[in-house]
Amino acid sequence: MEKDIVDYALEYARGKDVEYAEVRAQSQKLEQLMLKNGILEAFLSSVNTGFCVRILADGGIGFASTNKWTKDEAKGVVDLAYRFAKAAKRKDKIRFAEEKAVETTWEVEQKKKIEDVDSETKIKQFLEVDKALTSQTVNVPARVIQAIMQLTEKYFVNTEGSRISSFVPKIAAFGFITVVEQGKSEQAFKQFGYSGGWEAFDEWQMTENLIHDVNVLKEVITKAKAVKPGTMDLVCGPEVTGIAAHESCGHPMEADRILGREMSQAGRSFIYEGSSFWIGTRIGTDVVTIVDDPAIEHSYGYYKYDDEGIKARRRYLYKNGFINEFLHNRETAAKLGIRSNASSRSANYDREAIVRMANTFVLPGKMTKEEIIEDVKNGVYMVSFTEWNIDDKRFNQRYVGREAYLIENGELKHPVARPIIETTTLKFWSAVDAVSKTVEFDAATCGKGDPMQGMSVYTGGPAIRLRGVYVK
Amino acid sequence: MSEILNKTEEIVKKAKTLGADEVIAKTTFGKYRQTRFSNNQIDITVAWNDYLTDIALSWKKRVVATQIRDFQNVDGQLKQLFEIAKVSKENPMFGGFAKGKFKYAQSSADKKVVELGNPSEYILEAIEAAKKEAGQDINSGGILFTKFEDVYLASSEGPIGVDSRSAIEISIRAFSQREASGHSVECSSTLNGFNPSRAGLEAGEIAKLARNPKAGDEGVCSVILNPLFAGSMLGMWTSMVSAFNVMIQLSIFVDKLGQKVSPEFVTMKDNPASYSVSNRVFDDEGVPTRENVFIDRGILKTYLHNTSTAKIFKAETTGNAGLVVPNPWNVEMGLGNMGKDEMFRETRNGLYLTNTWYTRFQNYKNGDFSTIPRDGLFLIENGEIKRSLKDVRLSDNALNMLGNIAGISKERKHVHWWGEADPPSLAPYILIENVHITKSK
Structure with missing residues (x-):
């Protein structure tokens, strides 16, 4: 990364009639491998590097980026961003919330550096995962394992005096398996993610996790029975709790959605000023507190400063059942007359930073999972999910169980085949009466933005119990 | 233009000299512009310029790939790629890259799509069309996207070609009420015939009809x-007809x-x-698309094939090769x-x-x-x-x-x-x- 060109671009931008300018550079070493049924399909290794300029002028925003590191190119993208900003000709001018300048350097520690592990070892370790899957007494005719290792260096400067350098190593893996037994198939997708070094590979227990899923899918085919549709209790494991927190709390609490900035693609929110839902409105029971926290060290969604240079902190989205705090960047915060809470993230140097989640999860309660299940007379324990979706106002959602069991008189019985909860955000969180004390996280890639910006996040939470919901 | 193709061919020659069995290099010089709007106003205009060479090579049936930006450090990156190839694993399903010399159709790309003086005019046209149809209170958002790519491809197996690819798209979603909206798009490879009002009109029509759901x-x-x-x-x-997706x-x-x-x-x-x-x-192996x-x-x-999947299925490539899998x-x-x-x-x-x-x-x-x-x-x-x-x-x-x-x-x-x-x-x-x-x- 040539920081002098970044500084040059900022100085050149400062010379124009701008209200604000920033230059964000990124250099990312990337390694990616894909195994298909135990065969290395391809290994990709590259360095992705470039910088962008964002300018606020005359109340409009212009953004331009390049991967050509020359001063002429830097001038060109500044000129372009400035021209775009001026051309916006907005009636209501965009402003950014006032924030203090920051000069700092931060990085994520690696216990075992990714760059010190040679490519042969990386390939070998993932091949061993695949081999373990084939050693089970289960027919797994289709297996895809992908791994992505990123070493991301960023350099951020703005006209207010911020100057932030960072280095974040990240490793992610994905497993997609198809089990076929008795002529029927079931499929599972599992993602793993970590900010840090190669130690992630051991911490994930990827082999054990995927072997578990392989055996679960076999049981679903051979032993699971359909649930008798009706009103019953539903216990959600951490994976299901986590996806619900992400979809029906994290997304509708993004202020850019609430203010309409994402209205045409990712959509809006059931929360908006003048509606039945706003800050202070009840959305769940007292035991429901959902936070988004970028500051969890080594989490997949970890960052210390966001892509506008704001220091990260925990955000209480739903607090004790009430809508509490939206996710903001500087643009949305200014519109509501408050400060940013550091939710601005970009997937790459050539993408605008927008409001994003980091690690969204339900805070723990005091019960054990066993205590939660013991008090269920008739219900389903949904450990994990397959199909899921939610409407673009983030109110009508559906989760289909992958691993699930019938609960009768407080005891787990036989596996249940793809039980479904299809309900509203209000009904879901208003039905929660118990929360377990152990939080677990799952890595996920959150989709938002146009062009799409896949963003690394954790979803998570404890086991939670929903009383009297319709399950089919 | 030929200078870029020469540089791309040079990468292929260098990789062959290092010992690669087969090599493909594809250089894309792309200019992309996007204007995003919401609440009837422009939020941001974004430009990104990309100077990128995708390289895929095989060595003893080991397939590795990289991307080089703006022809920087070509020798170093190829050398590193080779190191990876040597410790990589054989892919017995790799059937080689497409072989032969091909003639390609003439591109009809339109460079004017990225040279628009004021792209916001197109957006305002679409917004106004939605308003005209559904009333002044209608609230519209969306994107206007333009693309122009010059693509240069060279393969050690024969294909060599130059293509230009252009596109202009507008997507508009119009709200007549909070829960009543219409969405429409207008997509074209050239400015000729591109009519953003048509998208705005349709979005407005649907939004009007959608009132009081x-x-x-x-x-x-x-x-x-x-x-x-x-x-x-x-x-x-x-997407399910891609031979790769069928295989997995x-x-x-x-x-x-x-x-x-x-x-x-x-x-x-x-x-x-x-x-x-x-x-x-042409596709990413240089096979003429069809x-x-x-x-x-x-x-x-x-199914849709590249050269490798076609061999597995005893078929011919359909000209759908991406860098690794058919699309x-x-x-x-x-x-x-x-x-x-x-x-x-x-x-x-x-x-x-x-x-x-x-x-x-x-x-x-x-x-x-x-x-x-x-x-x-x-x-x-x-x-x-x-x-x-x-x-x-x-x-x-x-x-x-x-x-x-x-x-x-x-x-x-x-x-x-x-x-x-x-x-x-x-x-x-x-x-x-x-x-x-x-x-x-």
């Missing part, structure tokens, strides 16, 4: 999909070659023709014989769906999935639209829906929208029977 009901009924929704379904079906069982078409998968009047093909926003004259009919009068005829480029559904109005007249009990999002599968192999209709959705009774609805989900099976197609319109539209109606398509109105609708309880 009532919660819909569960059940089984016929649905009429407009071209934007149909584009999502065509994208879903076509991300497809309802596993073991179905030669079998009937839809009624006889259904034909689908992949065709990155010059009108398409995904236009191209029309590939994959469903011919109801029969699944072929569809632009889907076309064959014309039907129903007029749009006739389609509505013949529907006794059904829904008219204008857009969808968040399509997710329980099982790609057997096809169980759901998707969430958004924007205008309407109850049809006895051939007429009766009322605007909201809050329902289409929960069905991808193979069953293909088999239950009951009508295709005579008119088609070129559509592409975000990741939802992707890849781009030439989509008609489609009538499908016995579709399952569910809702929140």
Whole structure:
């Protein structure tokens, strides 16, 4: 990364009639491998590097980026961003919330550096995962394992005096398996993610996790029975709790959605000023507190400063059942007359930073999972999910169980085949009466933005119990 | 232009000198512009310039790939790539890259799409058209996207070519009320004939009709999909025709070659023709792109291949190679014989769906999935639209829906929208029977 060109671009931008300018550079070493049924399909290794300029002028925003590191190119993208900003000709001018300048350097520690592990070892370790899957007494005719290792260096400067350098190593893996037994198939997708070094590979227990899923899918085919549709209790494991927190709390609490900035693609929110839902409105029971926290060290969604240079902190989205705090960047915060809470993230140097989640999860309660299940007379324990979706106002959602069991008189019985909860955000969180004390996280890639910006996040939470919901 | 091609060929020669068996290098000089708008105003205009060379090489059936930016450090990166190849593992399924010299069609790309003086004029045209149709209170948002790419490809196996690819798209979603919206797109490879007002008008029409929606009901009924929704379904079906997705069982078409998968009047093909926003004259192996009919009068005829998957399936490449796996480029559904109005007249009990999002599968192999209709959705009774609805989900099976197609319109539209109606398509109105609708309880 040539920081002098970044500084040059900022100085050149400062010379124009701008209200604000920033230059964000990124250099990312990337390694990616894909195994298909135990065969290395391809290994990709590259360095992705470039910088962008964002300018606020005359109340409009212009953004331009390049991967050509020359001063002429830097001038060109500044000129372009400035021209775009001026051309916006907005009636209501965009402003950014006032924030203090920051000069700092931060990085994520690696216990075992990714760059010190040679490519042969990386390939070998993932091949061993695949081999373990084939050693089970289960027919797994289709297996895809992908791994992505990123070493991301960023350099951020703005006209207010911020100057932030960072280095974040990240490793992610994905497993997609198809089990076929008795002529029927079931499929599972599992993602793993970590900010840090190669130690992630051991911490994930990827082999054990995927072997578990392989055996679960076999049981679903051979032993699971359909649930008798009706009103019953539903216990959600951490994976299901986590996806619900992400979809029906994290997304509708993004202020850019609430203010309409994402209205045409990712959509809006059931929360908006003048509606039945706003800050202070009840959305769940007292035991429901959902936070988004970028500051969890080594989490997949970890960052210390966001892509506008704001220091990260925990955000209480739903607090004790009430809508509490939206996710903001500087643009949305200014519109509501408050400060940013550091939710601005970009997937790459050539993408605008927008409001994003980091690690969204339900805070723990005091019960054990066993205590939660013991008090269920008739219900389903949904450990994990397959199909899921939610409407673009983030109110009508559906989760289909992958691993699930019938609960009768407080005891787990036989596996249940793809039980479904299809309900509203209000009904879901208003039905929660118990929360377990152990939080677990799952890595996920959150989709938002146009062009799409896949963003690394954790979803998570404890086991939670929903009383009297319709399950089919 | 030839200088870039020379540099690209030079990379191939260097890799061969280092010992590569086969090498492909593809340099893309791309200029991309996007203006995003919401609440009837422009939020941001974004430009990104890319100078990128994709390289894939094989060495003793080990396949490795890299990307080089602006021809920087070519020697160092190739050397590093080779080091990786040497410790990599053999891919016995690798069938080599395409061999031979090919002649390519002339590109009809339009450079004017990235030289627009003031692209916001197009946006204002679309917003004004929506307002004119649905009233001054209508609230619109969306994107205007333009692309111009010069692509230079060289392969050690013979193919060498230059292509230019251009596109301009506008996507507009107009809200007449908080829960009443219409969405439309206008997509073209050139400025000629690009009409943003048409998208604004349609979005406004749907938004106006969608006012005062009532919660819909569960059940089984016929649905009429407009071209934007149909584009999502065509994208879903076509991605499953990629031979790679068939091999990893991300497809309802596993073991179905030669079998009937839809009624006889259904034909689908992949065709990155010059009108398409995904236009191209060669694939990533340098094979000339072409029309590939994959469903011919109801029969699944072929998967979409690169050279390697074609060998596995004892077929020929279809010109759909990406850098590693084959992809569809632009889907076309064959014309039907129903007029749009006739389609509505013949529907006794059904829904008219204008857009969808968040399509997710329980099982790609057997096809169980759901998707969430958004924007205008309407109850049809006895051939007429009766009322605007909201809050329902289409929960069905991808193979069953293909088999239950009951009508295709005579008119088609070129559509592409975000990741939802992707890849781009030439989509008609489609009538499908016995579709399952569910809702929140």
